Amino acid sequence: AEGRGPTLRARALHATYAGFKALNGVDLDVHPARITAVVGPNGAGKSTLFHCLAGTLRPAQGHIHYGDRDITPLPAHTRTRLGIARTFQQLSVFPTLTVAENVHVGAEQGRTRNPEAAEQALRLLGLDAVRTAPAADLPTGTLRRVELARALAGQPRVLLLDEPAAGLDTAEVAALSRVLKALAADGTALLVVEHDLDLVADLADVVHVMSAGRVIASGPPAHVLDALGAQETPV
Ligand code: ADP
Ligand code: MG
Numbered sequence: 407a408e409g410r411g412p413t414l415r416a417r418a419l420h421a422t423y424a425g426f427k428a429l430n431g432v433d434l435d436v437h438p439a440r441i442t443a444v445v446g447p448n449g450a451g452k453s454t455l456f457h458c459l460a461g462t463l464r465p466a467q468g469h470i471h472y473g474d475r476d477i478t479p480l481p482a483h484t485r486t487r488l489g490i491a492r493t494f495q496q497l498s499v500f501p502t503l504t505v506a507e508n509v510h511v512g513a514e515q516g517r518t519r520n521p522e523a524a525e526q527a528l529r530l531l532g533l534d535a536v537r538t539a540p541a542a543d544l545p546t547g548t549l550r551r552v553e554l555a556r557a558l559a560g561q562p563r564v565l566l567l568d569e570p571a572a573g574l575d576t577a578e579v580a581a582l583s584r585v586l587k588a589l590a591a592d593g594t595a596l597l598v599v600e601h602d603l604d605l606v607a608d609l610a611d612v613v614h615v616m617s618a619g620r621v622i623a624s625g626p627p628a629h630v631l632d633a634l635g636a637q638e639t640p641v
Contacts, residue, residue, distance in 0.1 A: 411563025516560010
């Protein structure tokens with residue numbers, strides 16, 4: 407193994423859309439070899455935080471550090487090259503390319519630019535059998551695997567996932583969970599924004615609960631998710 411990569415840290419992040427404060431001072435660390443989850447109601451700012459970390463949205467205030475480096479001004483493609491990979495909530499595979507071609511694009515854009523890593527990712531996600539299929543022809547569950555394989559093909563240090571279980575059936579969620587745990591065990595730093603609290607309870611080492619642009623609670627899933635459940639119980 408190559409050893410662990412840097413920690414990704416958000417500090418005092420603020421983000422606005424035309425004056426509306428979507429993030430209001432968020433601190434969050436994404437550690438190597440851990441699965442960090444972000445949960446919270448619709449509109450809490452989870453995707454906004456995700457976009458700031460991935461580099462697709464510039465925060466109005468605050469900083470993002472990757473190890474010793476301040477990456478706040480760096481665009482998304484540069485962060486990908488440094489080893490911060492992401493998947494998209496709205497699937498974004500190239501429909502006219504085959505599965506294998508899509509995943510090889512991920513290798514070319516990634517940290518190590520290693521075609522063999524694309525082949526490893528195809529095998530890890532069980533995509534060898536459909537490697538020559540045009541991506542346009544495939545069902546959602548398979549496309550989500552293509553998307554994840556494409557991110558992994560660059561051998562990222564940090565993997566950012568926004569709603570990775572959306573549209574998956576129970577068996578697909580279980581398979582996803584196994585892959586993500588294996589990646590964390592291998593040293594990858596994972597951030598998962600997820601609606602499915604059962605999946606979060608199964609996967610996460612640390613959970614951050616967001617509401618109205620802030621992190622309002624953090625801790626191990628048993629602790630944090632039980633407290634959430636208790637809040638929702640009518641008195
Ligand atoms: P979540 O992912 O937790 O559901 P988002 O980060 O998508 O929340 O959204 C946070 C808030 O910012 C919401 O109130 C949402 O309506 C608003 N918002 C998100 N994207 C935009 C945008 N492009 N323009 C204006 N407002 C936005
Ligand atoms: Mg969202």
